[in-house]
Amino acid sequence: MMDLLTLTVLLLSGISLTLPLLQLTKFKIVSAYILASVLALSLFLIVIYGLNPVQNQLSPSLLASDTLGSFFAAIAIGVTLFVTLASIDYIRTPNTAIYYSLLGFTALGMLLLSFSKDLLMLFVSWELMSFPTYVLAGIDKKRRSNEAAVKYGIIGAMSSAIILYAISIAYGIAGSTQISDVVRALSARHDIIVAVSILLFVAGFGFKMSIVPFHMWIPDAYEGAPATVSTLFAAATKKSGFVAAIRVLLAMTTVYAVTNNTFFTVSNILAVLALLTMTLGNVAALTQRSITRLLAYSSIAQAGYILVGFVPFAVSPLSYDAQIGLTGSLFHILNHAVMKGSAFLVAAAVLLKLRRADLDSYNGLAKRMPIASFTLAISLFALAGIPPLNGFWSKLYIFLSVASGPYLWLAIAGVLNSAFSLGYYAWIVKRMYLDEPEKPDRVDEPLSFVIIFAVLTALIIGIGIFPQVFINFITGAVNSFI
Amino acid sequence: MNTLADFIFVSSILFAVGIYGLIVKRNALRLLFAVEIMINAANINFVAFEQYLWNNAVGQAFVLFSIALAAGEAAVILAIIVVAYRINKDVDVSELSSLGG
Numbered sequence: 309m310m311d312l313l314t315l316t317v318l319l320l321s322g323i324s325l326t327l328p329l330l331q332l333t334k335f336k337i338v339s340a341y342i343l344a345s346v347l348a349l350s351l352f353l354i355v356i357y358g359l360n361p362v363q364n365q366l367s368p369s370l371l372a373s374d375t376l377g378s379f380f381a382a383i384a385i386g387v388t389l390f391v392t393l394a395s396i397d398y399i400r401t402p403n404t405a406i407y408y409s410l411l412g413f414t415a416l417g418m419l420l421l422s423f424s425k426d427l428l429m430l431f432v433s434w435e436l437m438s439f440p441t442y443v444l445a446g447i448d449k450k451r452r453s454n455e456a457a458v459k460y461g462i463i464g465a466m467s468s469a470i471i472l473y474a475i476s477i478a479y480g481i482a483g484s485t486q487i488s489d490v491v492r493a494l495s496a497r498h499d500i501i502v503a504v505s506i507l508l509f510v511a512g513f514g515f516k517m518s519i520v521p522f523h524m525w526i527p528d529a530y531e532g533a534p535a536t537v538s539t540l541f542a543a544a545t546k547k548s549g550f551v552a553a554i555r556v557l558l559a560m561t562t563v564y565a566v567t568n569n570t571f572f573t574v575s576n577i578l579a580v581l582a583l584l585t586m587t588l589g590n591v592a593a594l595t596q597r598s599i600t601r602l603l604a605y606s607s608i609a610q611a612g613y614i615l616v617g618f619v620p621f622a623v624s625p626l627s628y629d630a631q632i633g634l635t636g637s638l639f640h641i642l643n644h645a646v647m648k649g650s651a652f653l654v655a656a657a658v659l660l661k662l663r664r665a666d667l668d669s670y671n672g673l674a675k676r677m678p679i680a681s682f683t684l685a686i687s688l689f690a691l692a693g694i695p696p697l698n699g700f701w702s703k704l705y706i707f708l709s710v711a712s713g714p715y716l717w718l719a720i721a722g723v724l725n726s727a728f729s730l731g732y733y734a735w736i737v738k739r740m741y742l743d744e745p746e747k748p749d750r751v752d753e754p755l756s757f758v759i760i761f762a763v764l765t766a767l768i769i770g771i772g773i774f775p776q777v778f779i780n781f782i783t784g785a786v787n788s789f790i
Numbered sequence: 791m792n793t794l795a796d797f798i799f800v801s802s803i804l805f806a807v808g809i810y811g812l813i814v815k816r817n818a819l820r821l822l823f824a825v826e827i828m829i830n831a832a833n834i835n836f837v838a839f840e841q842y843l844w845n846n847a848v849g850q851a852f853v854l855f856s857i858a859l860a861a862g863e864a865a866v867i868l869a870i871i872v873v874a875y876r877i878n879k880d881v882d883v884s885e886l887s888s889l890g891g
Contacts, residue, residue: 428848431852431855431856442870446873458871458874461867461870462818462883466825469825469829472856476833476835476836479836485852
C-alpha cells in the first residue's frame with residue numbers, strides 16, 4: 309500500500325510529463341482541466357497526509373514525513389490550482405499544453421522542496437521549481453514579458469549558484485548533505501568559514517524570499533510576467549524560499565551564533581533585515597503608478613513581517629515566544645498566499661478586460677467590475693491587517709512574539725508599518741469606490757474568475773472568523789519541526 | 791604536491807570572478823558565463839572536500855547532479871536570451887529598461 313505523499317508525487321510528475329503530448333492534438337485546452345483536477349486531488353491527498361503523516365516510501369532519507377512539509381505543499385498546490393483556473397481565460401499562447409505542463413512541474417518542485425531533508429534533494433527540487441518559472445515568466449514572447457524573464461532568469465541562476473556554493477562549504481564541514489548532520493557539524497565550530505556558509509545561504513534564499521538587499525528583481529519580474537504567473541511567483545514560489553530557509557537556516561541558528569560578538573548575532577541580523585524589508589517595501593509601494601508594481605512592493609513588505617516571526621526563534625528556539633513567532637510566521641505565509649493571490653488575480657482580471665494596469669484604470673472600478681472590486685478591497689484590507697480578516701490574526705501573533713523581549717522596537721516598527729501601509733491600500737479602495745470612472749459601462753467578469761474570487765474572499769473572511777482551526781494545524785507543523 | 795587549501799583557494803577565486811562578472815558586465819551571455827563559473831567553483835569545492843577529507847562519494851554524486859542542472863539552466867536561459875535577441879536585436883541587459891527597473 310502506497311502512502312499518500314508517494315502517490316501525490318507520482319501523480320503530479322506523471323501528469324506533468326504527459327501533458328505536452330496534448331500539444332500535438334487539437335484539444336490543447338483540455339490540459340488545463342486535467343491539470344486543475346489533478347492539482348485539486350493532490351491538494352486533498354496532501355492535506356490528508358499532513359493530518360496523519362506516516363513514513364513515506366519514496367525515499368525516507370531524502371524526504372521528511374512531517375506536517376510542516378505538507379503545510380507548505382498544500383499552500384503551493386492550492387495556489388497553483390487557482391493560477392491554473394485563472395489561466396484558462398487569461399493565457400493566450402500557442403503553447404497551451406506546455407504552459408500547463410510547466411505549471412505542474414513548478415508545483416511538483418515546490419512539493420518536493422517542502423518535504424526535503426537533504427541538501428541534495430533541496431537543491432534539485434529548488435531547480436525543478438525554478439526552471440519552469442523562468443520559462444513561464446517569458447511565455448508571452450513580447451518585450452515586457454521577455455525582459456522579466458531575462459532579469460528573473462539570471463538573478464535566479466545566480467541565487468542557485470550561491471546556494472550551491474554554500475552547500476559545498478557545508479558539505480566540506482560536515483561530510484554529509486543530510487540537513488540534521490550539517491546542523492550538528494556546524495554547531496561544533498565557531499569560525500569564519502561557518503559564518504560564510506550561513507551568509508551565503510541567507511543571500512541565496514533571500515533572493516527568492518525578497519528580503520531587502522536582494523529584492524531588486526521583484527518589481528520588474530512581477531510587472532513584466534503575465535499576471536497569472538506573477539500570482540504564482542508572489543503567492544507560491546516565494547513561500548518556497550521561506551520553507552527552505554526554515555528547514556536549513558532556522559535549524560542552524562538554533563545551534564550557532566555567527567560570531568561570539570554580541571552585536572552580530574543571527575537574531576540581530578534577522579531583525580535588521582526584517583525592519584529594512586518591511587519599511588522599504590511599504591515606502592516604495594507608496595509611489596508606484598501600476599497595480600502590479602505596487603503589489604510587488606507590498607509583497608516585499610509582507611516578507612518583512614514574516615521574517616519578524618523568525619527573530620524570537622533565533623534568540624532561543626525552545627521558548628514560548630519562539631513557538632508563537634513561528635506559528636505566526638507560518639500563519640502569515642498561508643494568509644499572504646491567499647490575500648496576495650486574490651489581489652494579483654484581480655489585477656489579472658482587470659488586465660484581461662481593460663488591458664490596463666495603471667492605478668488610474670481603477671478609478672470607479674466598483675461600478676464597472678463590482679465583484680473584482682469587492683475582492684480587491686477585501687484582500688487589501690486583509691493585507692493591511694484590519695480585524696476580523698485573516699491578516700490581522702497572523703500579524704497579531706507575529707508582533708506579540710517579539711513584544712515581550714529585547715526586540716520590542718521591532719514590534720513597534722511592525723505596527724507602525726502596518727498603519728502606514730493602510731495609507732496606500734485604502735487609497736486604492738477609495739479610487740475604486742468613491743472616484744468616478746472614465747467610462748461608466750459595466751464590464752462583464754469571466755465566470756472562472758468570479759468563482760475564484762468567491763472562493764478566495766470566502767477563505768480570507770473564513771480564516772479571519774475561525775483562525776483557531778488553522779492555528780491548530782500550524783501548531784502541529786511547528787511542533788513537528790522543533 | 792597539491793593540498794586541500796590550493797583547491798579551496800582556486801575555487802574561492804573562481805567564485806569571486808563570477809560575482810565580479812555579474813556586477814560589472816552588462817551582456818546577458820557574459821552574465822550567464824559568470825553564473826556558470828560560480829557553479830563550477832562550487833563543483834571544485836565538492837570534489838576537493840570529497841577527495842581530501844571525507845571519501846564518501848556524496849561530493850562526487852552531488853557534482854554529477856549539479857553539472858546536469860547547470861546544463862539545464864544554461865539551456866533554459868539561452869533560449870530566453872535568443873528570444874530577447876529576436877525582439878531587441880541586442881543582448882545588453884542595460885538596454886532592457888521598458889519596466890523602469
